[in-house]
Amino acid sequence: MGMLVLSENVCLDGGVQDPIGEDGSDRGGWFTQVTPEDYEAWAEVEYDEALGADALLLGRRTDHFFAGAGWNTRGGAWAERLREMPKYVISSTLDTPEWIGGTILRGEVAREVTRLKERYERDIVVYGSAQLTRTLIDHHLADQVRLTLHPYILGGGEHLLDGLAARASLRLVSTQPIGTNLVHLIYDIS
Template sequence: MGKIVISENVSLDGVIQDPTGDEDFRHGGWFGRMGDEDLMEWTKVEYDEALGTSALLLGRRTYEWFAARWPSRTGAWADRLNSLPKYVVSSTLDDPGWTNSTVLIGEVAAEVSKLRRELDGDIVVYGSGRLVRTLIELDLADELRLMVHPVVLGGGHRLFGENGYETSLRLLTTRSVGQSLARLTYAFARDA
């Protein structure tokens, strides 16, 4: 059975919006504030995560961002991401175009539950804020991996936002990455 793993870059105050500065968000581009050593160590962590991933699950906007960049890249990390099965949740995307990509058109709960039954290993969700909040609200997420960046933005879309639901997590691991980043891994705690 597959495990839904949410993997996010997040500011210290929980913002996930526009880390690369592509969305015209006034605080966008915060991801690029890390130094070279932090970037090198971040890359190692992300590459290792890709090696341990069975499939990617993405929302449409995040999928389109990845699909516009990774197919033309070379190297081991690009080869891994390009070869992985990719599932995109969308009601508007017809032809995904990126190798090994499948559009999930139906109800999110049913489609993701089916993926969990059919796949073994980690099904990693990058970015995809709306999808992530839906997965958490529907109690479909199993693990949360946060790469915490040492910036406070004071505004923007947050991982949990004003969602109206409550969830409990259990800390699994902590890890320093480079000189300034922290990797926190949590399990979603299920009621007994």
Template sequence: MGMLVISENMTLDGVMQDPTGDDGFERGGWFGQVTDEDHQAWAEVECGEALRAQALLMGRRSYEYLVERWPGRTGTWADRLNSMPKYVVSSTLMKPVWSNTTVITGEVVDAVSRLKHYVEGEIVVNASGQLVPLLIEHDLVDEVRLMVFPFVLGGGERLFGATSATKALRLVDTRIVGAGLALLTYSQVRVE
């Protein structure tokens, strides 16, 4: 059975919006404000995660962002992302151009539940700000990995929104990445 992992870059105050500044958010671009050492260490963590993962799951907007950047790249990380199975939740994407991409339409919760039974190993969700809250709300998430960038933006879209009930998580690992980033890993506490 697959393990659904949310893997997010976010600021200290939980903002995940526009890390690269490409979307025009006035406080965006925070990803580029760390040192080269931090970027290199971040890339090593992300590459390792991709090598361990068996599949990627994402929303349409995240797919569009990633498909513009990865298919033309080479190297260990790019080769893994380009070759691995990718699943995109979308009602509008009809013909994905990124290799090994399957579009999930219809009832998302059921489709992701089936995907977890079908895929052995980690199914990683990056970005996907609309999909992540739905997965959390329906208790489909097994682990949350937060790469925390040392900025307080004071505004912007946050990863965690309203839920119908408290969602308990347990801190299972902390790690300093580079000189200024923190990787926090939580597992979901299953209530029987």
């Protein structure tokens, strides 16, 4: 059975609002402020994660983001790996996913994700998708959280774990510096 991994970029206060600044938020653009060295080190961690995964699970907005950010045609080993992976998009409004290789899942989230976990042997990675992340935690479907911690405090806006209905216990598996300013934390969810 596959392991469902929540792979997230977050600020020190848990903020996830408008990471690249495309939404016009006064709190946006924090992800684009990392140094080139930090970005390169982060991309290596993400590429390794993609090599260990069988599929991606996304919300509608994250599917739109990746397609709009050029991942359908972007070069490089990481982009090629993500393009070749099956992608599943949870949406009740989309007819067609925007990112190449996507499939829309319209049914009840818990049932659809359980089927995915039964279908795959390795990781099913969720990028971004804060609303979906909360749903997966609330339904006890997530097995692991991988956070890349960015050295910013947003002080408001959307936070990754806002509004969780369920309580979750986590166990720290590893910590890893990424570049000089980022930290990668991995927690198992019990």
